[in-house]
């Protein structure tokens with residue numbers, strides 16, 4: 037007799053940890069640090085706060101077994117409200133980033149996957165300490181995740197009055213991990229993070245007692261990303277039903293104009309007429325069972341109607357071509373750099389901006405293929421390269437056309453900023469090949485490669501002149 | 505103010521469909537068919553039934569919009585009990601395969617991801633018709649998935665007395681899909697499935713009215729895989745707690761011997777003594793809060809203790825070296841074939857068997873690199889090749905050592921059979937590089953490559969003799 041049963045999402049990601057990026061003790065160190073650092077940056081630069089982030093990796097005290105480390109990340113961000121703190125850290129698929137905004141986080145899984153990995157390999161609860169700017173109190177919770185029920189199990193909590201005006205969050209997780217093998221990737225991750233966030237101050241303290249400081253290079257921050265209304269092309273049946281349920285709009289036309297972006301009065305009326313639905317229809321009517329077919333057809337047409345404006349991109353927050361060039365120079369001391377921010381495009385109703393940077397020569401060691409630095413919403417991606425759309429594009433370029441002969445001292449940086457990054461995995465390793473994104477990356481790579489060609493052809497002429 | 509909220513697993517995979525393999529309308533056709541076919545094979549050959557499977561893809565009737573197809577897969581398998589039918593097809597993370605047994609399915613997500621994709625793109629419920637062998641009735645349900653609540657919403661159901669003795673299941677899902685682009689991959693998938701399951705009869709009917717028949721080649725079936733007890737190395741804290749809760753064993757020693765495989769009386773006692781825990785301890789005692797540290801240390805030691813036997817592999821069901829060679833010959837008409845079934849090994853307490861086949865020459869068209877056919881638990885994997893451990897191994901082989909010069913007419917088949925396949929994605933595209941598995945694949949590839957070299961060196965000598 038077959039044994040049928042359900043599983044909570046906590047059990048699912050506990051049983052299949054590799055789906056969340058926790059494939060082995062080396063990767064677990066990396067993934068724990070990156071999930072905490074990404075949360076820290078989301079809590080700061082997304083809210084216009086100059087980030088100060090401290091990462092400490094130390095041998096776990098009072099925990100048996102070698103290879104046990106306590107990883108602590110502290111930030112000066114917006115903090116976590118005490119009413120949601122337990123769920124934010126103790127319930128899988130719980131998040132403040134399920135909205136339409138460019139953030140690093142998107143799944144509501146990251147820190148919980150680390151908590152689960154820690155509680156299963158080291159038996160320790162996560163410790164969270166947090167204070168919000170407008171509050172007089174600091175709150176603390178130590179908790180495990182109840183894997184079966186997918187809910188937090190608080191084992192200790194407290195609160196105390198602030199002495200200063202601190203705001204921010206400190207998260208401490210103890211895991212089994214192979215620090216020795218993970219070390220170089222962790223340092224590379226933080227280095228690459230700092231390169232595109234020169235307004236951030238980041239410290240890394242290692243178990244050996246080394247302190248890596250990535251100082252703030254500028255107080256100038258890019259404008260933070262903002263939340264947007266959905267675009268008609270990006271809405272699915274369930275989302276549209278939720279909008280109809282919660283809307284205060286009294287007509288269907290008003291729903292389209294007020295609940296969506298890029299829909300004006302005229303296009304709303306034209307669209308509804310074309311769809312054969314009255315613009316004055318009461319939105320709640322569409323939720324009735326007998327209107328299901330009408331609703332499905334309407335959502336279908338919404339997603340494919342060509343008469344709406346493209347999604348707005350002014351709520352995105354790219355790195356900026358200047359910052360990319362500065363970052364490349366700082367990292368590689370090259371002879372040549374160039375960078376471009378492509379015009380915004382969209383896929384599935386979500387706007388995206390591709391940025392490409394290139395660096396050549398100088399201190400860059402020659403390699404058999406370009407060194408590719410991939411970024412998505414300012415997160416450096418260090419795994420899964422060969423299935424990433426950026427790798428597909430960059431390795432498909434005929435570099436000979438640009439006077440590049442391998443081995444060559446060539447670095448290419450690709451950044452995608454969007455309200456929705458099409459990751460192939462819940463562990464955020466690589467980006468799937470969405471055709472619109474692929475063609476923008478290709479256009480951006482060609483654009484900077486052409487500038488490189490100009491530089492290289494001039495160098496070639498100068499070399500010929502010197503030979504005569 | 506940040507908006508904090510939870511999401512059900514249905515909403516999670518509905519919002520991030522690419523995580524389940526539904527990245528675009530082309531891939532959606534492929535993924536729907538493969539999920540249904542894999543369920544059909546799990547319902548037959550896993551239970552010793554000679555599979556008869558019929559796949560029909562037809563233009564959707566009464567559904568607006570182009571590119572709408574109804575995909576129906578019918579099998580003669582064990583059927584679905586009426587009491588679980590709604591959850592099996594309408595609740596994400598619900599499965600009969602959450603046990604320790606070699607099956608194609610493992611996540612409890614596959615068919616539900618297809619149902620969600622269908623209901624969102626075509627607005628149609630899934631139709632399931634099923635009958636069990638020992639029952640007089642056939643049951644039918646049409647349902648949607650309530651995305652917010654992650655539960656089935658039945659819109660029609662019925663039952664009727666069987667007229668014959670039919671048993672099996674028919675599942676019908678209507679989706680938006682790009683059949684034209686998906687067609688060749690779907691045919692390739694079914695072809696490759698049939699190659700390693702020559703005891704199965706599979707029919708594919710396409711929207712164009714073509715009928716592909718993959719007839720049964722043999723009635724001889726490999727012994728079906730069987731369910732196993734967990735191995736100590738594969739158990740985590742939560743699983744051990746569940747075992748302690750449900751066990752009827754009265755001592756800790758009895759728990760180890762009866763609830764696990766590969767643990768005898770002697771090794772149980774030795775292990776517990778080494779762990780400093782009494783073999784006579786009442787298992788329920790370990791569940792008390794004050795024993796948490798003891799429990800954590802015990803599970804830790806369980807996972808690393810060297811004194812237990814390796815996991816048993818007799819409950820696995822490999823393809824078999826003969827069948828692999830026959831399949832390769834049928835598919836490619838090569839000049840040479842060889843195949844090997846490696847000895848069983850284990851990772852994380854789960855046994856696995858690697859099988860490698862090689863084919864050369866004859867009708868194989870020369871290519872710049874080997875054509876790699878990847879299989880996991882008899883499922884052909886057609887996506888994500890470049891991040892797959894098998895690709896890493898095969899592309900890393902120095903084929904010159906084996907007298908192979910590219911372009912060359914070379915095919916390599918790699919199959920991994922296990923109670924737990926370490927997929928990198930919930931959409932089952934590629935296999936992560938677990939060191940134990942990687943080294944077995946490498947050993948297997950070298951083994952068949954050496955046989956190829958003997959063949960090629962003999963051909964070389966014969967060619968030289970002819971020239972003189």
Ligand SMILES: Nc1ncnc2c1ncn2[C@@H]1O[C@H](COP(=O)(O)OP(=O)(O)OP(=O)(O)O)[C@@H](O)[C@H]1O
Pocket residue numbers: 071075076079111113114115116124125130131132133134140141142143144145146147148204205506
């Ligand atoms: N350092 C922090 N400061 C403020 N809030 C935080 C911090 N870390 C986590 N949170 C809150 O906890 C929530 C859950 O974090 P978690 O990493 O699990 O998911 P996420 O960041 O939303 O998405 P992802 O899984 O993609 O990382 C966040 O959405 C955020 O609201």
Ligand SMILES: Nc1ncnc2c1ncn2[C@@H]1O[C@H](COP(=O)(O)OP(=O)(O)OP(=O)(O)O)[C@@H](O)[C@H]1O
Pocket residue numbers: 038539543544547579581582583584592593598599600601602608609610611612613614615616672673
């Ligand atoms: N054709 C079928 N015959 C019998 N049972 C079936 C069939 N299709 C599905 N089921 C039942 O429904 C359950 C859910 O199927 P589903 O594909 O969602 O998950 P799974 O096969 O268990 O895992 P995976 O997500 O890896 O495919 C199965 O575990 C099985 O019990």
Ligand SMILES: [Mg+2]
Pocket residue numbers: 071074075141142145146147
């Ligand atoms: Mg996060």
Ligand SMILES: [Mg+2]
Pocket residue numbers: 539542543609610613614615
């Ligand atoms: Mg399945």
